[in-house]
């Protein structure tokens with residue numbers, strides 16, 4: 221490019237940038253009119269309450285810092301989903317599928333279930349669970365109701381569903397509540413860690429495609445975090461002198477690598493949709509500066525003998541903003557807020573791939 225055309229190019233770019241800025245000032249930032257959530261205990265806000273399962277957070281000290289009190293969320297306060305709903309300017313948190321009474325379901329529903337996984341059997345050792353496939357079936361029931369409210373107009377329903385944000389946060393339990401519990405699940409004797417990552421990604425791929433067929437066009441998928449660094453894993457497995465259980469992190473990293481390439485594949489296959497990955501493991505690897513000393517190796521609450529959930533009415537730490545983990549596997553509201561912040565607006569280039577949630581909801585897709 222010679223100098224003259226370079227200057228011309230700069231002017232064109234400058235004009236485009238100016239007009240984009242002007243536009244967003246005039247019309248305000250667009251946000252998703254609706255938000256649907258699929259996932260596990262990081263996102264569950266009450267779907268497990270009436271199930272026969274140990275994976276419930278309907279007792280103190282869960283929710284002690286939440287305005288609504290003990291809220292069935294696996295945290296002292298809100299979870300990632302709640303903080304993202306706040307950033308999207310929703311006037312209320314997204315209701316759980318199990319109890320949508322009094323809420324406008326057209327604004328979104330949360331299908332997430334503690335202990336759930338991509339695989340159907342995941343989490344069964346804890347009791348009943350709503351697997352990813354069942355969550356998708358529950359979404360069909362909600363879509364049917366939305367369609368009825370639109371006088372059974374299929375094209376209007378589809379046009380509406382295409383504007384929503386969809387979040388899929390699943391996979392951790394396929395490791396901690398399946399592969400790494402060989403006494404109950406056979407997967408670790410059937411698959412190497414690479415094979416297991418492959419079968420999980422394959423199944424997630426059909427789940428995401430099915431979500432696309434149900435009208436989803438803006439889909440944020442969450443990678444699996446550093447499960448080997450959770451207080452539960454550190455207390456349960458051999459660390460061999462390392463701060464974390466490295467073989468667990470190595471196994472989940474294979475899943476994350478697979479998810480990244482799945483996102484690429486889906487984006488090139490469906491040009492009227494956008495998939496992005498929130499790299500939870502990467503986010504927890506790079507600590508932002510000026511956060512003070514965060515305790516991340518022990519939980520804030522007193523945990524039960526299996527090192528997973530809080531003891532009912534047990535002790536809790538005084539400064540919940542000084543701890544990353546609330547119980548053995550779930551983060552404090554402070555931790556979830558940090559994750560939500562960096563999912564919404566990436567703080568480092570690799571926090572999200574290829575875009576963050578704010579860019580995703582603002583994206584104009586070809587119809």
Ligand SMILES: *[C@@H]1O[C@H](CO)[C@@H](O)[C@H](O)[C@H]1NC(C)=O
Pocket residue numbers: 249250251307308309
């Ligand atoms: C939410 O509202 C705030 C102020 O009320 C505004 O600055 C922000 O851009 C809005 N966010 C979205 C995603 O619309």
Ligand SMILES: *[C@@H]1O[C@H](CO)[C@@H](O)[C@H](O)[C@H]1NC(C)=O
Pocket residue numbers: 373374375376379
């Ligand atoms: C369905 O909704 C669309 C708007 O999305 C409208 O153009 C169309 O006329 C509606 N069809 C019927 C049968 O009402």
Ligand SMILES: *[C@@H]1O[C@H](CO)[C@@H](O)[C@H](O)[C@H]1NC(C)=O
Pocket residue numbers: 511512513514539541542543
């Ligand atoms: C809680 O801990 C954080 C991180 O160490 C620190 O920045 C904050 O000041 C503490 N808050 C209180 C009230 O002690």
Ligand SMILES: *[C@@H]1O[C@H](CO)[C@@H](O)[C@H](O)[C@H]1NC(C)=O
Pocket residue numbers: 554555557558561
């Ligand atoms: C998240 O972002 C908000 C501002 O958008 C900030 O006030 C808050 O401290 C951040 N939280 C964490 C844990 O980084």
Ligand SMILES: *[C@@H]1O[C@H](CO)[C@@H](O)[C@H](O)[C@H]1NC(C)=O
Pocket residue numbers: 569570
């Ligand atoms: C970000 O990702 C790229 C490619 O995936 C890698 O080369 C780079 O080292 C990563 N950066 C950080 C800060 O981790």
